Amino acid sequence: xxxxxxxxxxxxxxxxxxxxxxxxxxxxxxxxxxxxxxxxxxxxxxxxxxxxxxxxxxxxxxxxxxxxxxxxxxxxxxxxxxxxxxxxxxxxxxxxxxxxxxxxxxxxxxxxxxxxxxxxxxxxxxxxxxxxxxxxxxxxxxxxxxxxxxxxxxxxxxxx
Amino acid sequence: xxxxxxxxxxxxxxxxxxxxxxxxxxxxxxxxxxxxxxxxxxxxxxxxxxxxxxxxxxxxxxxxxxxxxxxxxxxxxxxxxxxxxxxxxxxxxxxxxxxxxxxxxxxxxxxxxxxxxxxxxxxxxxxxxxxxxxxxxxxxxxxxxxxxxxxxxxxxxxxxxxxxxxxxxxxxxxxxxxxxxxx
Amino acid sequence: xxxxxxxxxxxxxxxxxxxxxxxxxxxxxxxxxxxxxxxxxxxxxxxxxxxxxxxxxxxxxxxxxxxxxxxxxxxxxxxxxxxxxxxxxxxxxxxxxxxxxxxxxxxxxxxxxxxxxxxxxxxxxxxxxxxxxxxxxxxxxxxxxxxxxxxxxxxxxxxxxxxxxxxxxxxxxxxxxxxxxxxxxxxxxxxxxxxxxxxxxxxxxxxxxxxxxxxxxxxxxxxxxxxxxxxxxxxxxxxxxxxxxxxxxxxxxxxxxxxxxxxxxxxxxxxxxxxxxxxxxxxxxxxxxxxxxxxxxxx
Numbered sequence: 001x002x003x004x005x006x007x008x009x010x011x012x013x014x015x016x017x018x019x020x021x022x023x024x025x026x027x028x029x030x031x032x033x034x035x036x037x038x039x040x041x042x043x044x045x046x047x048x049x050x051x052x053x054x055x056x057x058x059x060x061x062x063x064x065x066x067x068x069x070x071x072x073x074x075x076x077x078x079x080x081x082x083x084x085x086x087x088x089x090x091x092x093x094x095x096x097x098x099x100x101x102x103x104x105x106x107x108x109x110x111x112x113x114x115x116x117x118x119x120x121x122x123x124x125x126x127x128x129x130x131x132x133x134x135x136x137x138x139x140x141x142x143x144x145x146x147x148x149x150x151x152x153x154x155x156x157x158x159x160x
Numbered sequence: 161x162x163x164x165x166x167x168x169x170x171x172x173x174x175x176x177x178x179x180x181x182x183x184x185x186x187x188x189x190x191x192x193x194x195x196x197x198x199x200x201x202x203x204x205x206x207x208x209x210x211x212x213x214x215x216x217x218x219x220x221x222x223x224x225x226x227x228x229x230x231x232x233x234x235x236x237x238x239x240x241x242x243x244x245x246x247x248x249x250x251x252x253x254x255x256x257x258x259x260x261x262x263x264x265x266x267x268x269x270x271x272x273x274x275x276x277x278x279x280x281x282x283x284x285x286x287x288x289x290x291x292x293x294x295x296x297x298x299x300x301x302x303x304x305x306x307x308x309x310x311x312x313x314x315x316x317x318x319x320x321x322x323x324x325x326x327x328x329x330x331x332x333x334x335x336x337x338x339x340x341x342x343x
Numbered sequence: 344x345x346x347x348x349x350x351x352x353x354x355x356x357x358x359x360x361x362x363x364x365x366x367x368x369x370x371x372x373x374x375x376x377x378x379x380x381x382x383x384x385x386x387x388x389x390x391x392x393x394x395x396x397x398x399x400x401x402x403x404x405x406x407x408x409x410x411x412x413x414x415x416x417x418x419x420x421x422x423x424x425x426x427x428x429x430x431x432x433x434x435x436x437x438x439x440x441x442x443x444x445x446x447x448x449x450x451x452x453x454x455x456x457x458x459x460x461x462x463x464x465x466x467x468x469x470x471x472x473x474x475x476x477x478x479x480x481x482x483x484x485x486x487x488x489x490x491x492x493x494x495x496x497x498x499x500x501x502x503x504x505x506x507x508x509x510x511x512x513x514x515x516x517x518x519x520x521x522x523x524x525x526x527x528x529x530x531x532x533x534x535x536x537x538x539x540x541x542x543x544x545x546x547x548x549x550x551x552x553x554x555x556x557x558x559x560x561x562x563x564x565x566x567x568x569x570x571x572x573x574x575x576x577x578x579x580x581x582x583x584x585x586x587x588x589x590x591x592x593x594x595x596x597x598x599x600x601x602x603x604x605x606x607x608x609x610x611x612x613x614x615x616x617x618x619x620x621x622x623x624x625x626x627x628x629x630x631x632x633x634x635x636x637x638x639x640x641x642x
Contacts, residue, residue: 054427055420067423094278130283146470149260150330151238152239156486206624207621210620215615217466220532225452226451236449237448237487239446
């Protein structure tokens with residue numbers, strides 16, 4: 001029987017205050033099978049899955065990357081080529097990216113700009129044929145350009 | 161003596177006596193604040209004359225500013241205003257209120273891809289604000305773009321709305337067309 | 344009275360007191376709400392027999408893969424602290440490219456004869472800065488640096504060397520300065536700040552990790568020495584091989600270290616309706632707002 005991750009509100013009238021405080025469902029206290037929290041008990045808002053935030057990174061163009069499974073295991077036994085390739089990051093498939101987008105809150109789906117970001121070069125993708133905009137007309141993989149038409153922005157930006 | 165006491169009593173009952181007969185619900189704030197002692201603060205201020213233009217220039221711009229006059233066009237960032245040549249055609253494409261071309265991108269759902277069982281999406285470019293003979297505009301646009309791209313494009317004309325939807329052409333090429341016509 | 348000897352009535356009262364208040368919308372009937380749980384019987388869980396059985400069966404949660412119920416796909420990979428662990432420490436900046444700045448000046452949104460700072464850029468309403476999600480201001484990037492034409496007096500929060508070079512080659516003056524959260528909130532929306540009646544704040548000193556950046560003349564930091572900045576300006580021109588104009592664009596004197604707005608002293612209150620500025624008369628307040636040193640070491 002699979003439990004659906006919908007949390008029902010538990011009123012404090014059914015519990016005493018002391019019990020409530022010790023079983024407060026903080027980040028570390030959530031059972032592993034209830035990781036997709038659509039409605040938080042405290043504020044009623046969506047919560048990002050902590051597992052996803054620990055293991056994956058979302059680039060501005062919508063791609064999620066993660067480390068190789070087992071990269072920290074038995075390194076002493078592995079050959080040189082594996083030593084190098086185990087430290088690479090892997091990209092996710094379309095379905096995996098869509099699923100990871102559902103598991104986190106809209107804050108994590110925002111494009112973020114940091115100066116001297118080591119991942120800056122990977123925040124753009126080139127040569128993709130699918131539409132540049134989403135249903136609302138916002139750019140999906142590119143950066144928002146202020147008052148620039150495509151002729152100007154294609155000369156200076158290398159986004160698409 | 162008796163009369164003096166009466167006078168004192170009368171003085172205590174000042175003209176605000178008439179306001180005290182005001183009911184609670186007619187002025188609830190006054191009733192609430194009257195009971196609470198006003199907090200004492202040492203924050204007293206004095207007016208200082210300053211140049212008010214410093215404050216004025218912090219206020220947000222509510223109306224799109226007019227474009228300042230430049231000596232040569234295009235401007236350093238590559239912007240051109242509409243030219244006189246634009247008035248010679250049988251149609252006219254008006255600029256947006258922020259002086260940019262009226263080109264928008266839209267996403268439309270296409271057919272279901274049988275291999276991946278996922279919907280394909282297609283990007284459309286929408287040209288709005290077209291007045292006059294919109295069919296002429298569409299013809300010339302199609303010829304220009306197909307010459308650039310070497311493959312046919314699909315267009316949809318909505319005469320009433322003055323809109324042309326183009327499928328298969330990047331927005332950059334349509335901008336080139338509009339600039340070449342002077343819009 | 345000790346905790347244990349409270350009567351049941353008192354304990355019940357305490358629970359009720361600590362419970363959240365019921366509002367009228369909680370008591371209303373929510374039409375169309377699912378009031379009974381979906382009946383998921385064991386029999387309906389036999390997957391793949393019929394389409395109807397599939398539809399009625401409980402669906403697995405996101406990420407579930409065959410194997411351990413407690414190990415969904417997203418837990419099968421090792422953690423990486425570099426990814427998201429420092430999200431609450433990272434400082435985000437809004438990218439502003441030189442070509443966008445040129446376009447804004449061309450179209451009349453920004454006046455190059457006046458100083459350009461974060462308030463000037465935010466009053467165009469083309470940018471959204473939210474201090475609550477750790478956004479600290481603008482980062483001037485170098486798209487469009489090759490042919491930047493205007494001599495401007497600009498103050499941003501971060502700038503790349505190419506952007507600095509482009510601005511100085513055109514004859515402009517660029518400084519990077521830090522706005523702490525309170526000052527940033529005032530700077531990005533001065534109208535809202537003044538309408539609330541808030542006091543014009545003082546800019547506090549940058550935190551420990553950023554003081555190095557703003558004291559470095561290479562970054563044209565506002566805490567750096569003016570002579571160092573001048574030397575760096577000449578050096579950068581030599582390194583990059585462009586001719587430096589004789590004098591740089593100076594529209595108004597630079598802001599002091601604690602100033603948020605040009606021409607408006609800290610500690611004052613502005614009344615937009617009366618078009619007046621009020622300064623505090625209390626000696627303590629005047630002393631607090633006049634000293635040029637932040638009273639808190641870090642912000």
